Amino acid sequence: MSFRNYKDKVDEGDTVILYLSNNLYAIDVKTEVKNKKGETIENVFQTPFGALKVRNLIGIQYGSRIELSKGWGHILQPTPEMWSLTLPHRTQIIYTPDISMILFQLDLVPGCVVIEAGTGSGSLTHALIRRVRPEGHVYTFDFHEHRSKIAREEFEAHDVADFVTAQHRDIIRDGFSEELNGKADAVFLDLPSPWLGISHAVNAIKEQGGRFCSFSPCIEQVQRTCLVLQENGFQDINTMEILQRELKVTKRTIPVRDLSFLKHKSSESPVEEKPSGDTSYVVAARPVSTPGHTGFLTVATLPPAFARSKAKKAKTEDSEDTDTSNVTHGDR
Numbered sequence: 001m002s003f004r005n006y007k008d009k010v011d012e013g014d015t016v017i018l019y020l021s022n023n024l025y026a027i028d029v030k031t032e033v034k035n036k037k038g039e040t041i042e043n044v045f046q047t048p049f050g051a052l053k054v055r056n057l058i059g060i061q062y063g064s065r066i067e068l069s070k071g072w073g074h075i076l077q078p079t080p081e082m083w084s085l086t087l088p089h090r091t092q093i094i095y096t097p098d099i100s101m102i103l104f105q106l107d108l109v110p111g112c113v114v115i116e117a118g119t120g121s122g123s124l125t126h127a128l129i130r131r132v133r134p135e136g137h138v139y140t141f142d143f144h145e146h147r148s149k150i151a152r153e154e155f156e157a158h159d160v161a162d163f164v165t166a167q168h169r170d171i172i173r174d175g176f177s178e179e180l181n182g183k184a185d186a187v188f189l190d191l192p193s194p195w196l197g198i199s200h201a202v203n204a205i206k207e208q209g210g211r212f213c214s215f216s217p218c219i220e221q222v223q224r225t226c227l228v229l230q231e232n233g234f235q236d237i238n239t240m241e242i243l244q245r246e247l248k249v250t251k252r253t254i255p256v257r258d259l260s261f262l263k264h265k266s267s268e269s270p271v272e273e274k275p276s277g278d279t280s281y282v283v284a285a286r287p288v289s290t291p292g293h294t295g296f297l298t299v300a301t302l303p304p305a306f307a308r309s310k311a312k313k314a315k316t317e318d319s320e321d322t323d324t325s326n327v328t329h330g331d332r
């Protein structure tokens with residue numbers, strides 16, 4: 001229940017984050033679990049620093065330090081960012097650098113209606129829910145029945161189910177359902193063939209227009225998506241790759257040689273050369289490795305319906321003109 005509101009203490013049924021030596025683990029606070037034989041046993045979470053009896057977490061304050069046999073950790077309240085780092089993977093997922101750009105590019109604010117396909121492991125869905133609630137809603141679809149079911153169970157367990165509808169549906173074959181026609185402020189697609197979902201996005205986006213975004217690992221997917229976006233009247237079509245470059249401000253100590261002796265070397269009173277001394281500097285250092293390619297984000301705007309029909313009319317007239325001029329040239 002700990003995703004809904006900030007709270008003070010851990011309750012039974014919460015999902016908590018154990019922060020242990022720069023590693024994060026998600027733990028469901030249940031006193032008992034079933035073992036492989038189906039027997040009910042005490043819930044004990046094994047960590048590299050020793051075992052943790054989960055029942056001991058109930059009633060402690062979020063942020064508390066907890067002692068383990070070989071060290072200590074902290075118990076934190078989960079956020080969508082921490083959930084993306086700890087969730088059980090059922091698919092490839094979208095991570096925070098891409099998620100933050102998706103939320104921004106989709107122009108999402110509390111109260112928006114946003115459609116997502118596919119749900120996958122629900123990494124992006126948790127961030128979408130936090131952005132649009134309490135008045136807004138997320139509709140998320142996946143054609144994999146089990147994934148859709150597990151996602152629904154997670155949204156229930158995290159007490160955010162009122163803000164999201166997770167449905168089992170092939171959106172390429174069946175669209176997003178008639179009830180959603182003209183209801184969405186934004187549509188997001190993370191599918192192998194996003195271009196096949198674009199006509200459904202047009203149906204779902206509100207009459208006043210809205211935003212579209214798709215995530216694709218390969219540039220060939222991007223190319224097809226951009227062409228179909230153009231054919232469907234989208235504007236401001238842009239593709240970007242989000243590469244996070246971190247910097248760490250830290251102190252580095254390096255040996256520095258005093259070169260003042262060189263100045264006086266040929267003078268009558270030369271200065272003696274001193275050995276190198278260590279000096280500390282505050283530097284901004286890059287990490288040893290930088291996260292690489294995840295995918296390309298393609299974003300676009302669907303203009304309001306009146307502008308769409310105007311553009312369509314102009315296009316039809318243009319092509320009729322071209323046809324007539326061809327005939328005229330042919331006659332000559």
Ligand SMILES: C[S@@+](CC[C@H](N)C(=O)[O-])C[C@H]1O[C@@H](n2cnc3c(N)ncnc32)[C@H](O)[C@@H]1O
Nearest residue numbers: 093094118120121122123124142143144170171
């Ligand atoms: C890469 S995963 C999405 C991961 C998700 N964005 C996340 O952050 O956890 C892609 C999902 O799309 C689903 N999918 C593929 N084609 C689909 C279709 N035609 N309709 C609905 N879902 C589809 C797959 O079952 C898969 O779960």
